[in-house]
Amino acid sequence: MHSNDAQMLVLTVLADGPRHGYTINAAIEDLTGRKLGPGSLYGALARLEARGLIRPADDVSQSPSQPQERHRTMRITDTGRATLRAELEQMARVSQAGLRALGIAPA
Amino acid sequence: MSAATMFTRLYPPAVRERWGAEIGREVASSGIRSWPDTLVGAGRLWLHPSDWPESAPGQTRRVLAVAMFTVVAATALLLRAAGPSTLTADPSRPLTSLWLGLILVGAGLGAPVPLLRWAAWRRLAGDAVGVLAAPAVAVLAMILIANSGLVEHPTGAVRAALFGWYWVTLGFTAVRLCTFVACLARTARMPGRARLRGALLVIGAGLVLAAGQTALTVTWSAPDAGLVGPALVLGLLGAATIGAGQDLRGRRR
Numbered sequence: 012m013h014s015n016d017a018q019m020l021v022l023t024v025l026a027d028g029p030r031h032g033y034t035i036n037a038a039i040e041d042l043t044g045r046k047l048g049p050g051s052l053y054g055a056l057a058r059l060e061a062r063g064l065i066r067p068a069d070d071v072s073q074s075p076s077q078p079q080e081r082h083r084t085m086r087i088t089d090t091g092r093a094t095l096r097a098e099l100e101q102m103a104r105v106s107q108a109g110l111r112a113l114g115i116a117p118a
Numbered sequence: 119m120s121a122a123t124m125f126t127r128l129y130p131p132a133v134r135e136r137w138g139a140e141i142g143r144e145v146a147s148s149g150i151r152s153w154p155d156t157l158v159g160a161g162r163l164w165l166h167p168s169d170w171p172e173s174a175p176g177q178t179r180r181v182l183a184v185a186m187f188t189v190v191a192a193t194a195l196l197l198r199a200a201g202p203s204t205l206t207a208d209p210s211r212p213l214t215s216l217w218l219g220l221i222l223v224g225a226g227l228g229a230p231v232p233l234l235r236w237a238a239w240r241r242l243a244g245d246a247v248g249v250l251a252a253p254a255v256a257v258l259a260m261i262l263i264a265n266s267g268l269v270e271h272p273t274g275a276v277r278a279a280l281f282g283w284y285w286v287t288l289g290f291t292a293v294r295l296c297t298f299v300a301c302l303a304r305t306a307r308m309p310g311r312a313r314l315r316g317a318l319l320v321i322g323a324g325l326v327l328a329a330g331q332t333a334l335t336v337t338w339s340a341p342d343a344g345l346v347g348p349a350l351v352l353g354l355l356g357a358a359t360i361g362a363g364q365d366l367r368g369r370r371r
Contacts, residue, residue, distance in 0.1 A: 032137065032140040033144075047155075048148070048155025049125075049141050049145050049156045051155055051159060052144070053140065053141050053144075054159040054162055056137065057136070057163060057170065057171060082140065083140070
């Protein structure tokens, strides 16, 4: 999957609430029918964090019995929401134009 | 070492610190089908240092400086192994050595500069002894044996052992030199983003020039299938170095 697609998917599922890597991928699987590979998922997370579109949630969840089982919970930032909204609106415009061209009335 | 640990180690340190445990778990749970994506993800992150999170100020520049010297060391080993004669420095034809000049200038630009403090130099000397003593002894022993006359025309197992020792010593020395740069980067003044970017671009240009020079020779004057591989590797190293340097233009790190 293209890295920008992976970033869009991650932003989309994080818009619903903070999650860590595993649950982000589970939500992406629910949404698209397939998981992202580790390189795509964590590459997207690193890029989105570097661009300030997501940030770590305040709490870092940690299993008391297994300290090495540390998860970084991430949340979307206001900039991330604005970016996601702009991207989705653009995609919606493209989608509507494509459906019209095919003679299908957009829902 | 498990595959998950090995793949996790391929990621840039800052990404590994943040996501390493989770990457390892994903690779372990997804199995072999996740390997290509994990490899591509690691490669893509190395080419985009502006995407690396920073656990400490200047971490990206320190890691890039060490990576840059690792590329130079890998190039030296590659040239020693498959040394295209067209890349041999020739004072009578200085233009053919331009690639080497570019790599040396780039290395100088991107090198960490030790601070002018007694304590910093004392620490640097300690690091140098600790890290470089063993490869220095190995190289010295190799030179002594080569010049002692003890082994004139080795054959069979002796020849294989000496050949192996030679390459292990070269590889070990290259790794220790990069380790020393990493030690130096912890205490020295690191080059700024613009200078590091310049260093990467200049080294990349040198590598691409070396690749082009080798490819031209292979194509026109001295057809030699054995040089195609080194030319390709030099070209790829050069393109990757230029790509990483270009990416530094984006964000401040």
